[in-house]
Amino acid sequence: MKRNEVIYMILGFIVLIFLVSFSVIQNATRPVDKLEIKFLSDKPNFFLSEEAIQEIVNQNESVDIKSLTLHEVDVKKIEDKVAKSPYVDSVEVSKDVKGAIHFDIKTNVPVARIMSPKGEFYISEKGHKMPLSKKNSALVLLVNGDVKESEFEELSLFVQTIQKDDLLKNHIIGIEKSGKRSYNLIVNRGKFYIEFGTLNNFEKKLNNLKLFYEQYINYVGIDQYEKLSLKFVNQVVATKRPVHDEQ
Secondary structure: OOHHHHHHHHHHHHHHHHHHHHHHHHHHOOEOOEEEEEEOOOOOOOOOOHHHHHHHHHOOOOOOHHHOEHHHOOHHHHHHHHHOOOOEEEEEEEEOOOOEEEEEEEEOOEEEEEEEOOEEEEEEOOOOEEOOOOOOOOOOEEEEOOOOHHHHHHHHHHHHHHHOOHHHHHHEEEEEEOOOOOEEEEEOOOOOEEEEEOOOOHHHHHHHHHHHHHHHHHHHOOOOEEEEEOOOOOOOEEEEOOHHHHO
């Protein structure tokens, strides 16, 4: 390779480094132009909005994020702030060379509203506690009683199983904690209630309940019974209403 060619290559490399450095510096000093916020869940988002995320980002800060340059934006710090929201499951924040800050947010999805002696709150699909919101409310199953935090995850799975089944979700409108670990189910038709017992083997118990509905109640009617008990995993015990109650 000739000497002149080597010199040209070196000069070209220097120019390339200069252009890249200039571009990096220029992009770093570019002001934040906008926040691009995406909510990734395919289920309803009841509590968060773009405005709410902007409020979280700017909370306890002396300046608005849109007054900063890209270099001044701390992506990790922003992620940590947004992730602390009880309505957020996960968040990823990034920035591009055009001045946009991108938020990809997966929200916590409420599945039940707990009405306990200590207050009201939601539990999410993953069994996490979520506070009520002043901005909106979620149309979810109501659960009455002193539900302990150790029960949240299993109760959440139980409620989701009910909601995924057309027959069950059309009949069961509420859940009531009736003992230390026992629950009753409230139905929308009839004057009976369902004594469910503990949530152990709840899939089997719910399947027994479905069979009872399909094989008996749909034929003999719902006013015949005072209580259905699913406390025992392998059977449904139906208590008929006393004759004087039917008159």
